[in-house]
Amino acid sequence: MSDRYYLFKGCLIPTRIPNLEKASLIALDSMGVDHRPLPGATCCVEPIGLRSMAADTWLVTVARMLAIAETDGRDVLTLCNGCYLSFQEAWHALQEPAVRDKVNLILSGLGREYRGGVKVRHLLDLAHDKGEESVKSLVRRDLSAFKLAPHSGCHVLRPSKADLRERAYAPRMLGDVARWLGSRVVSEEGWPECCGGGVASVDDGVSTGILEDVCSSYRRSGATCILTPCPFCFSQFDLRQKGGLPVLHLSELMALAFGATSEEIGLRYHRIKLRPIGDSP
Amino acid sequence: MWQRLTEGVRIEVIGTGSDGPDPLGELARCHQCGQCAGVCPSQRHGGIKPADTMVKLHLSLLKADAPELWLCAMCNSCTERCQLGVSPSDRIQEMRGRATLAGHCPKSFQEEAKLFMRTGLAFPNSGLTKKLRKELGLTELTLEAKTLEELAALVKATTLGRAPLER
Numbered sequence: 001m002s003d004r005y006y007l008f009k010g011c012l013i014p015t016r017i018p019n020l021e022k023a024s025l026i027a028l029d030s031m032g033v034d035h036r037p038l039p040g041a042t043c044c045v046e047p048i049g050l051r052s053m054a055a056d057t058w059l060v061t062v063a064r065m066l067a068i069a070e071t072d073g074r075d076v077l078t079l080c081n082g083c084y085l086s087f088q089e090a091w092h093a094l095q096e097p098a099v100r101d102k103v104n105l106i107l108s109g110l111g112r113e114y115r116g117g118v119k120v121r122h123l124l125d126l127a128h129d130k131g132e133e134s135v136k137s138l139v140r141r142d143l144s145a146f147k148l149a150p151h152s153g154c155h156v157l158r159p160s161k162a163d164l165r166e167r168a169y170a171p172r173m174l175g176d177v178a179r180w181l182g183s184r185v186v187s188e189e190g191w192p193e194c195c196g197g198g199v200a201s202v203d204d205g206v207s208t209g210i211l212e213d214v215c216s217s218y219r220r221s222g223a224t225c226i227l228t229p230c231p232f233c234f235s236q237f238d239l240r241q242k243g244g245l246p247v248l249h250l251s252e253l254m255a256l257a258f259g260a261t262s263e264e265i266g267l268r269y270h271r272i273k274l275r276p277i278g279d280s281p
Numbered sequence: 282m283w284q285r286l287t288e289g290v291r292i293e294v295i296g297t298g299s300d301g302p303d304p305l306g307e308l309a310r311c312h313q314c315g316q317c318a319g320v321c322p323s324q325r326h327g328g329i330k331p332a333d334t335m336v337k338l339h340l341s342l343l344k345a346d347a348p349e350l351w352l353c354a355m356c357n358s359c360t361e362r363c364q365l366g367v368s369p370s371d372r373i374q375e376m377r378g379r380a381t382l383a384g385h386c387p388k389s390f391q392e393e394a395k396l397f398m399r400t401g402l403a404f405p406n407s408g409l410t411k412k413l414r415k416e417l418g419l420t421e422l423t424l425e426a427k428t429l430e431e432l433a434a435l436v437k438a439t440t441l442g443r444a445p446l447e448r
Contacts, residue, residue: 014414014422015404022417040428042401048355049390050397052377054441061435106438110431158357159368168361191358194322198354201389206352209326266417 005077005121006038006069008087011046012231013079019266020231020249024079024123026265027254030138031130035077040068044078044086047155048198051086062090063103067114075119077126079251081155081230087120089162122156123250124229125165128173135180140259145275146183148248149223150174151214151237152192153230168192174250178227181257187221195236208240215241225274227253238271246272308339308372310365317359317369328352331359331369338372346385350376384445391446398441400424401432 007028013020028035042065045051045058066087069076078084094100095116104113127135152171160168171192175185196210215237218226226237229250237247247270255265262268262277317331324330329352337343343350350373359369380386386394397403401424410422436442 011402011404014419015402015406015410018410018414018417018419021419040425040431042424042428042432043397043403045397046403049393050403050441052355052374053381053386053390053394054439054444055374055378057436057439057441060439061432064431064435106435109434109438154356154358158361159370160361191320194354194356194358196322196354198356199323199328199352201393202351202387203328206323206326206328207354210322210354213322213325266413269413 003034004072004074005033005035006072006074007035008038008041008044008065008076008078008083010078010080010083010231011043012082012235017231017234017249017269019269020079020234020251023249023255023260023265024251026260027123027127027251027258028077030255030258031127031134033077033126036074038065038069038076041065044083046082047085047089048082049201058086059090059093059099060103060106062087063094063100063114064107064110064112066091066094066118067107067112070115070117073118075121077121077123079123079231081122081153082232084120084122085155085162085164088164091120092162122165122229124152124156124173124177127177127250127254132176132180135177136182139180139182139257141182141257141277143181143183143253143257145224146178146253147186147222147224148178148183148227148253149187149218149221149225149245150178150185150189151195151218151226151228151233152189153228153233154192154194154198156229157192174227174229177250178253181253183227183253183257186223187218193217195230195233197232197236200236200240207236208242211236211240212242215243215245219243219245241272244272246270246274248274307367308335311335311339311367312365314364316362316364317367320358320362322356322358323352323354328354329373331373335367335369335372338376343376345380345383347380350380351387351390378440381444382440386444386446388447394441394444395446398433398436401429 045061051058157168166173193214196207200207226247234249329349353373357370
């Protein structure tokens with residue numbers, strides 16, 4: 001695994017929630033991570049709708065971007081669960097030489113080839129791999145007033161046959177990082193819950209029902225805020241939730257802990273506002 | 282791949298066998314234990330019933346235009362829980378691909394696919410995007426012409442380029 005990354009920002013963050021992009025850049029710079037934008041990036045062919053419509057389109061699209069990353073030997077770093085699963089499952093499929101040969105036949109028309117190198121990372125496992133002492137040493141603001149309910153989101157956990165970094169049952173990485181950043185974790189995940197985002201564009205009733213199931217359990221836990229590493233879950237919680245439990249993306253909690261101001265990272269763009277955070281670390 | 286059954290009306294049915302969605306026989310392993318149903322968040326709210334869907338698929342009774350196919354939130358809970366390796370969410374993904382080629386994809390996903398083919402992104406790079414990015418001091422979001430040309434070539438060479446999408 002290299003320590004140099006091509007940052008893959010995806011679609012949802014840069015188009016609709018660029019405040020999460022800003023927070024991510026601050027978090028990565030604060031950790032001294034060597035990153036630059038992935039050249040020639042397109043959508044990852046998200047794993048809910050697009051990929052199921054055309055699985056071969058998904059595989060060659062991701063293979064093209066892995067081939068680009070491979071030319072500079074930089075691992076791909078994602079900020080979104082959907083992007084992470086899309087890249088990781090494609091990477092996994094492309095380790096099979098017969099599959100890679102077929103895909104490379106198509107990529108050869110673009111003058112590209114993927115040899116099976118580089119790895120795929122998510123901001124969550126990158127932060128966890130930094131380790132407790134390293135993360136704690138970067139904290140510049142007291143976040144102990146935050147009582148968080150960690151919500152890992154499906155696609156960083158399932159299916160485990162795709163060799164995802166986090167365990168599928170009772171995940172702990174997100175809660176660990178939240179504690180290292182100085183916040184309190186008031187509920188632990190058992191069987192990780194779905195936010196309902198995957199069906200939001202097809203059936204509002206089903207989606208909202210799923211969302212309310214998970215939100216009500218977080219409200220009962222006494223949490224003052226949900227924490228998620230996924231921008232799709234973030235959008236569900238912030239834009240479609242009936243109650244008023246605020247949500248933070250992992251990048252925002254990291255940036256705040258590392259000393260960024262709420263103005264800098266655009267917390268004002270949240271629909272459900274957080275309680276004011278003292279801006280002098 | 283697609284069987285035609287004639288019983289008063291003609292319906293399209295998703296088939297099984299070597300060219301069907303179950304070439305490795307995973308569906309035959311399903312014992313209807315209901316683990317997938319128990320963890321499915323969609324079933325609790327009137328959406329897809331994964332155990333029922335697996336039976337219908339195994340018996341070639343699943344219609345290509347079955348709305349339930351698209352009521353799966355693709356959370357992969359069923360695949361994670363299934364002890365017999367049936368991987369229901371994988372089967373549902375494959376069926377969605379077949380349904381799409383048969384012209385039975387929900388409009389919202391069709392619109393997403395068209396946007397992806399046109400712009401390389403699954404969400405619009407809108408005026409609001411530009412405004413927000415400027416306020417945050419971020420660079421403008423652009424995709425180079427060469428990137429879009431390469432994407433168009435990949436789409437043309439694969440299934441999405443052949444999918445019958447509404448104009």
